[in-house]
Amino acid sequence: MGVGGGWRGPDQSLGGLPRTFGLQNRNTGGDGPQKPLDRVLLRRVLTCLSPYKTLWVGIFACLGATAALGVVPPLLVRGILDDAIPKHQPTLLFGLVGGIIGVNLVMGLLGVLQSFLSAQVGEGLLYDLRNRLFLRLQQMSLSYYTTTRAGEIVARVSSDVGAVQGVATGTVISIANNLLTVIATIVVIFGMNPRLALLALVVVPGLYLPTKLVGKLRRKLSAEAQETQADLLAFVQERLHVGGMLLTQLYGQAPADASAFEKLTQRVKALNLKQTLAGRWLFMSLSVFSVAGPALIYLFGGIEALNNRLTLGSIIAIVAYLANLYRPLANLANVYVDIQAALAIFERIFSLLDHDPEIADAPGAKTLTQTRGEVRFESVGFSYPNAATPALSELSFTIAPGERVALVGPSGAGKTTITYLLPRFFDPTEGKITLDGLDLREITLESLRARIGMVTQETFLFHASVKQNLLYARPDATEEQLTAAAKSAHIHDFLAALPDGYDTIVGERAFRLSGGERQRLSIARALLKNPELLILDEATSSLDATSESLIQEALETLLQNRTALIIAHRLSTIRTCDKIVVLEHGHVVEVGPHEALLAKNGLYAELYQKQFRPVSTN
Numbered sequence: 001m002g003v004g005g006g007w008r009g010p011d012q013s014l015g016g017l018p019r020t021f022g023l024q025n026r027n028t029g030g031d032g033p034q035k036p037l038d039r040v041l042l043r044r045v046l047t048c049l050s051p052y053k054t055l056w057v058g059i060f061a062c063l064g065a066t067a068a069l070g071v072v073p074p075l076l077v078r079g080i081l082d083d084a085i086p087k088h089q090p091t092l093l094f095g096l097v098g099g100i101i102g103v104n105l106v107m108g109l110l111g112v113l114q115s116f117l118s119a120q121v122g123e124g125l126l127y128d129l130r131n132r133l134f135l136r137l138q139q140m141s142l143s144y145y146t147t148t149r150a151g152e153i154v155a156r157v158s159s160d161v162g163a164v165q166g167v168a169t170g171t172v173i174s175i176a177n178n179l180l181t182v183i184a185t186i187v188v189i190f191g192m193n194p195r196l197a198l199l200a201l202v203v204v205p206g207l208y209l210p211t212k213l214v215g216k217l218r219r220k221l222s223a224e225a226q227e228t229q230a231d232l233l234a235f236v237q238e239r240l241h242v243g244g245m246l247l248t249q250l251y252g253q254a255p256a257d258a259s260a261f262e263k264l265t266q267r268v269k270a271l272n273l274k275q276t277l278a279g280r281w282l283f284m285s286l287s288v289f290s291v292a293g294p295a296l297i298y299l300f301g302g303i304e305a306l307n308n309r310l311t312l313g314s315i316i317a318i319v320a321y322l323a324n325l326y327r328p329l330a331n332l333a334n335v336y337v338d339i340q341a342a343l344a345i346f347e348r349i350f351s352l353l354d355h356d357p358e359i360a361d362a363p364g365a366k367t368l369t370q371t372r373g374e375v376r377f378e379s380v381g382f383s384y385p386n387a388a389t390p391a392l393s394e395l396s397f398t399i400a401p402g403e404r405v406a407l408v409g410p411s412g413a414g415k416t417t418i419t420y421l422l423p424r425f426f427d428p429t430e431g432k433i434t435l436d437g438l439d440l441r442e443i444t445l446e447s448l449r450a451r452i453g454m455v456t457q458e459t460f461l462f463h464a465s466v467k468q469n470l471l472y473a474r475p476d477a478t479e480e481q482l483t484a485a486a487k488s489a490h491i492h493d494f495l496a497a498l499p500d501g502y503d504t505i506v507g508e509r510a511f512r513l514s515g516g517e518r519q520r521l522s523i524a525r526a527l528l529k530n531p532e533l534l535i536l537d538e539a540t541s542s543l544d545a546t547s548e549s550l551i552q553e554a555l556e557t558l559l560q561n562r563t564a565l566i567i568a569h570r571l572s573t574i575r576t577c578d579k580i581v582v583l584e585h586g587h588v589v590e591v592g593p594h595e596a597l598l599a600k601n602g603l604y605a606e607l608y609q610k611q612f613r614p615v616s617t618n
């Protein structure tokens with residue numbers, strides 16, 4: 001039986017949280033001034049936990065029962081020492097020893113039940129938050145994704161939500177567990193002997209304060225260590241990656257990188273060592289101090305015993321209770337910081353859940369079931385968030401139903417930006433765009449996007465089968481429709497010849513399709529969707545003649561009977577367009593058909609000379 005007062009050292013002060021707990025404490029900071037508890041936030045966290053009321057009742061019942069049972073074993077020991085042994089009662093001895101084992105067994109079983117229940121709460125919370133976050137992230141506009149690092153989004157959905165699972169249940173359970181144990185123990189020792197109980201409490205401040213100090217120091221170091229670890233991780237990710245390695249080898253920077261890496265690992269090592277040693281001296285003195293409690297009990301309890309006012313068993317029992325008192329008190333020393341850290345994680349998740357999508361349906365937005373395809377840009381201006389100059393300004397032009405309009409202009413003129421405004425990936429910052437006379441902002445996003453097809457230079461394919469990638473455009477497409485679209489896009493024969501045909505897995509880490517094949521797949525996808533409006537960003541990279549002609553034919557099929565806006569890079573495409581919109585620095589500088597623009601001898605004529613004119617082969 002432990003008679004040393006049960007002082008277990010600093011690790012126990014983290015209140016049931018993992019030792020790396022401070023690592024998650026990014027917002028509260030390890031040693032900063034403690035901010036007052038945000039009641040609104042706290043209430044919101046409790047609302048998140050409230051659907052699990054029944055489970056919580058079970059958890060608290062287990063904790064209460066465990067705390068109550070925890071005070072029984074020392075009483076049984078007292079019975080052994082005061083009654084069973086001195087009075088030579090072997091049956092009582094067996095009974096009491098059996099009782100000790102039995103009580104511990106029941107406590108163990110209650111612990112298992114409580115773990116099971118709290119895991120249910122934790123997993124439920126994880127499930128809820130993850131799904132809510134994913135739904136919210138899906139609604140975010142493109143500008144959110146262009147301004148947020150991908151790693152940060154992944155961290156929100158994985159590690160932050162993951163941390164909430166443990167921290168929410170861990171913190172609540174740890175606080176309740178420690179509080180209940182302290183209360184039960186104090187009640188019992190005061191019942192046994194109020195004067196000795198007071199003595200046991202006298203040393204508490206001497207133990208409590210250093211624990212709090214060391215906890216604080218460790219959190220600070222652990223936050224620093226986490227930052228350094230993150231730098232290390234980022235460095236490794238960047239350097240040990242195809243692109244980074246290519247640069248390193250090409251520019252002979254391997255030794256410099258190795259030395260930068262060594263510096264980082266040196267910092268991690270130093271911080272980790274500091275963390276391990278932090279507070280060791282203080283704790284050494286604490287361990288001396290922690291025997292003061294039991295020593296006082298032995299001394300004053302001994303005097304009481306000499307005067308026949310206390311039994312030996314009672315002294316031993318009270319000393320045993322000290323472990324039940326000091327350990328949970330130490331755990332509670334840093335409870336405030338634990339709560340702050342748990343809230344900080346919730347705060348980050350809530351801030352994302354509260355992030356209103358910039359592009360959303362206006363109240364009373366109309367559902368567009370079909371469109372004639374008349375598009376008007378009326379004095380449209382647009383600036384990217386954080387950009388110094390507008391990408392588009394005073395932009396006006398019309399696309400008549402069924403018309404093919406080419407966007408032409410130097411790099412950075414705003415061609416891609418225009419194509420982003422049509423499906424409302426961004427909204428114009430000035431002016432408006434109308435479809436069949438309706439401002440795009442008055443149409444529901446879903447019905448607007450259902451009318452638009454997009455074939456871009458970079459075709460993104462999910463890591464899934466060819467069939468699944470195609471069905472993404474139209475989940476209810478039949479096998480015949482799928483094959484028909486692939487045939488029209490001149491990709492069917494190729495797909496059918498793949499190892500698993502249409503079931504072949506494609507994507508980044510699977511069967512890699514060539515640029516031309518991906519583009520034809522993308523055309524097939526657009527054909528399946530069968531949109532009235534088509535946006536096409538023609539590939540700049542030159543393909544071999546066969547590929548090129550296959551794509552041209554596929555595109556021709558796709559473009560038939562549709563209104564189209566095309567970022568054109570080829571003369572052949574421009575020639576088939578009804579109108580060319582020439583852009584420069586986000587302005588429309590010329591509009592008209594090919595021949596008329598050439599005759600004007602302006603920017604288009606200049607671009608034509610540089611980019612589009614067929615090279616003479618003599």
Ligand SMILES: Nc1ncnc2c1ncn2[C@@H]1O[C@H](COP(=O)(O)OP(=O)(O)OP(=O)(O)O)[C@@H](O)[C@H]1O
Nearest residue numbers: 146384385387391410411412413414415416417418
């Ligand atoms: N996410 C962004 N944030 C800030 N500025 C941007 C962003 N995307 C584009 N821009 C800027 O907006 C301007 C127009 O870019 P856009 O991509 O529309 O040009 P483009 O005509 O399509 O060029 P290219 O032919 O080279 O693809 C450029 O000056 C560009 O730097």
